[in-house]
Amino acid sequence: MPSWNALDRVFDRAFGSTHNPLRQLGTLAFLAFWLLAISGIWLYVELDTSAGGAYESIAALSRATGSPGWLMRSLHRHAADAFVVFTGLHLLRELLLGRWRNFRRFSWLTGTALLPLMAVSAIGGFWLNWDRLGQFSAIATAEWLDALPLLAHPLARNFIGAAAVGDRLFSLFVFVHLGVPLLLVFGLWFHIQRITRAAVFPPRMLALGTLGTLLLLCIVAPVQGQGPADLARAPQVLSLDWLLLFLHPLMYATSAGFTWALTLGSFAALLSLPMWPLRAPAEPVAVVDPDNCNGCRRCFADCPYAAVTMVPHPNGRSGRQLAVVDADLCASCGICAGSCPSSTPFRSGDGLVTGIDMPQSPIGTLRRQLRDGLAASTAARPVVVFSCAQGADAARSAAPDTLVLPLICTGQLPPSFVEYALRDGAAGVVVASCRDGGCAFRLGARWTAERLAGQREPHLRADVAREQVLHVEADAGEDAVLCSQVEAMRERLKQIKAARAID
Amino acid sequence: MADISAASVPTPPPATRRGARAWAGQVALYGLFALAIGVFSRWPPYHHLAPDMALIKLSLVHAGKPVGDCRKQTPEELARLPPNMRAPTTCPRERSPVTVELDIDGASAARVVAPPSGLSHDGASALYQRLPVKAGERLIQVRLRDDTRSASPSYSAERRVTLAPAQVLVIDFDAEKGGITLQ
Numbered sequence: 001m002p003s004w005n006a007l008d009r010v011f012d013r014a015f016g017s018t019h020n021p022l023r024q025l026g027t028l029a030f031l032a033f034w035l036l037a038i039s040g041i042w043l044y045v046e047l048d049t050s051a052g053g054a055y056e057s058i059a060a061l062s063r064a065t066g067s068p069g070w071l072m073r074s075l076h077r078h079a080a081d082a083f084v085v086f087t088g089l090h091l092l093r094e095l096l097l098g099r100w101r102n103f104r105r106f107s108w109l110t111g112t113a114l115l116p117l118m119a120v121s122a123i124g125g126f127w128l129n130w131d132r133l134g135q136f137s138a139i140a141t142a143e144w145l146d147a148l149p150l151l152a153h154p155l156a157r158n159f160i161g162a163a164a165v166g167d168r169l170f171s172l173f174v175f176v177h178l179g180v181p182l183l184l185v186f187g188l189w190f191h192i193q194r195i196t197r198a199a200v201f202p203p204r205m206l207a208l209g210t211l212g213t214l215l216l217l218c219i220v221a222p223v224q225g226q227g228p229a230d231l232a233r234a235p236q237v238l239s240l241d242w243l244l245l246f247l248h249p250l251m252y253a254t255s256a257g258f259t260w261a262l263t264l265g266s267f268a269a270l271l272s273l274p275m276w277p278l279r280a281p282a283e284p285v286a287v288v289d290p291d292n293c294n295g296c297r298r299c300f301a302d303c304p305y306a307a308v309t310m311v312p313h314p315n316g317r318s319g320r321q322l323a324v325v326d327a328d329l330c331a332s333c334g335i336c337a338g339s340c341p342s343s344t345p346f347r348s349g350d351g352l353v354t355g356i357d358m359p360q361s362p363i364g365t366l367r368r369q370l371r372d373g374l375a376a377s378t379a380a381r382p383v384v385v386f387s388c389a390q391g392a393d394a395a396r397s398a399a400p401d402t403l404v405l406p407l408i409c410t411g412q413l414p415p416s417f418v419e420y421a422l423r424d425g426a427a428g429v430v431v432a433s434c435r436d437g438g439c440a441f442r443l444g445a446r447w448t449a450e451r452l453a454g455q456r457e458p459h460l461r462a463d464v465a466r467e468q469v470l471h472v473e474a475d476a477g478e479d480a481v482l483c484s485q486v487e488a489m490r491e492r493l494k495q496i497k498a499a500r501a502i503d
Numbered sequence: 504m505a506d507i508s509a510a511s512v513p514t515p516p517p518a519t520r521r522g523a524r525a526w527a528g529q530v531a532l533y534g535l536f537a538l539a540i541g542v543f544s545r546w547p548p549y550h551h552l553a554p555d556m557a558l559i560k561l562s563l564v565h566a567g568k569p570v571g572d573c574r575k576q577t578p579e580e581l582a583r584l585p586p587n588m589r590a591p592t593t594c595p596r597e598r599s600p601v602t603v604e605l606d607i608d609g610a611s612a613a614r615v616v617a618p619p620s621g622l623s624h625d626g627a628s629a630l631y632q633r634l635p636v637k638a639g640e641r642l643i644q645v646r647l648r649d650d651t652r653s654a655s656p657s658y659s660a661e662r663r664v665t666l667a668p669a670q671v672l673v674i675d676f677d678a679e680k681g682g683i684t685l686q
Contacts (some may be wrong), residue, residue: 011532014525014529016525078544085540152620152621152629153564153627156631157564160560160562161686209529210536213534213536217537217541223544231671233669233670234551234669234670234671236552236668238551239545239546239549240548242544
């Protein structure tokens with residue numbers, strides 16, 4: 001989605017890709033949830049959980065300007081607003097980037113299922129305060145639920161007089177606002193079940209920046225109660241939290257039936273997205289060759305979606321293991337092939353068969369393309385560009401002295417291919433990956449950077465001339481960035497050649 | 504030998520090293536985030552009820568009369584029943600729907616027909632309706648019919664009330680208080 005990618009780049013310029021909030025929306029939503037939990041526990045200690053005492057217990061916090069309780073009261077509300085904003089943007093981002101089908105279906109469905117839990121948790125929180133806004137929200141919710149033919153007696157009758165709202169009803173409010181968030185925790189755990197190394201906390205600087213912003217907002221614009229609930233009087237003008245309570249005005253502006261149709265229709269549409277199109281082609285998944293798998297567990301460690309498990313090797317050797325791919329979980333990214341020590345192109349033999357490979361883009365084919373491309377090049381020492389099919393289009397960098405070899409994900413590239421290309425006649429090698437945080441397969445760019453830097457196995461050997469190797473991070477749409485970096489590499493290689501000639 | 508440093512552009516440098524423009528960008532974007540949350544968590548004000556309006560809530564739970572009369576069972580009908588169920592009379596289980604008509608200042612403001620609840624339509628009827636009305640002195644007339652066998656209302660109430668702006672007037676039914684209540 002070009003427009004979202006353009007927005008990403010605006011934020012990249014300010015934050016850098018690693019700390020770009022748009023690339024960290026999921027972890028930021030988690031941060032908001034942790035803040036909600038901490039401030040919520042604080043408020044629960046302070047709250048008088050009775051219909052008669054609830055308002056005064058919270059109002060006392062609002063009056064104690066500067067106290068921890070005063071801060072927690074505002075933080076709880078603003079963290080809830082942030083939670084909704086981050087989650088909404090997270091959903092929008094995944095939607096615009098088309099990340100809902102095949103191996104992402106589970107995450108999409110479990111994430112969508114969290115939305116009603118979020119809504120119930122958020123709306124239920126206003127009732128506990130039992131001010132005029134809470135009164136409005138509770139009655140609006142009851143009237144909305146009454147539109148469904150579920151109950152014999154209208155729920156809204158619970159609010160027709162002050163005598164109707166007793167401590168028992170308030171216990172129900174407490175149950176809703178504590179019980180549903182607990183379900184939310186359980187749902188969040190499900191949501192991240194199928195990804196490895198799931199981040200539930202944003203990078204430290206981003207977390208501090210977000211927390212600081214929210215705290216500043218709490219100080220500048222503290223949340224105030226709107227007077228105690230009075231069921232003998234209807235609220236006329238309310239300072240409404242539109243981010244959390246927008247359904248209520250929508251219902252009164254239209255009808256309960258329309259609001260139900262809109263919310264249920266939207267929810268059903270989101271849930272049904274992974275089923276369309278019905279015949280979506282699935283990419284071939286990784287295949288393990290037992291004869292070439294030595295059970296080293298690197299693919300198991302590097303797979304971003306926990307699709308690889310280790311089982312005892314069928315050859316029966318004690319302690320020897322074999323990788324097994326779960327086709328339902330496999331993202332077909334090829335990161336496992338890049339991690340396999342058997343993927344080294346220095347192995348002898350015409351055919352290169354590795355331990356775990358992608359049928360649509362085997363490592364053996366990559367070696368043959370590299371060899372043939374270098375042999376066929378009109379340049380004496382061409383530049384080899386290993387590019388990511390999900391990132392910037394390397395076609396703009398094509399030139400007679402440049403050999404472009406596309407990969408499913410740059411994580412598919414065994415670092416030994418860089419050394420192999422240099423030894424086989426390449427003047428330099430450019431490895432083009434997506435930006436950190438922008439990898440379509442989550443960890444491909446990170447693993448590539450760490451492997452090239454010698455921080456992760458399999459690593460690029462230390463004696464490979466680093467000045468002849470360039471790692472470029474460029475997302476889809478950043479073709480010009482990649483092109484200029486390749487051009488810069490050409491210039492650098494000319495300087496190296498000239499310097500060596502002087503020597 | 505010429506000085507050739509290692510080539511690498513692994514990641515954009517952290518913002519701390521990217522100068523004032525990056526910092527300014529961060530401040531602006533954090534500010535935009537705070538502004539969005541700060542504003543839309545309280546603004547624009549929501550006008551739920553106009554300043555000159557009051558609210559009438561027509562809400563009651565009441566069980567209608569059975570839809571038919573009880574009758575004596577014939578000896579043949581009694582003979583078909585188990586001995587312990589041979590009651591001399593039988594009554595229809597289904598109840599009448601409850602019809603409530605509300606007139607304000609002589610004009611019809613609402614007419615609600617609430618069907619009996621339950622799978623066998625033998626439960627109480629319940630209704631809830633909110634009616635925003637102009638504040639001021641109003642003549643409220645309520646008629647309740649709970650028997651399909653009768654065309655006339657079973658209960659009725661008439662009262663002149665003065666509604667203050669934002670006041671909530673609840674029209675309910677309480678058999679112990681004589682039927683329709685306005686409070």
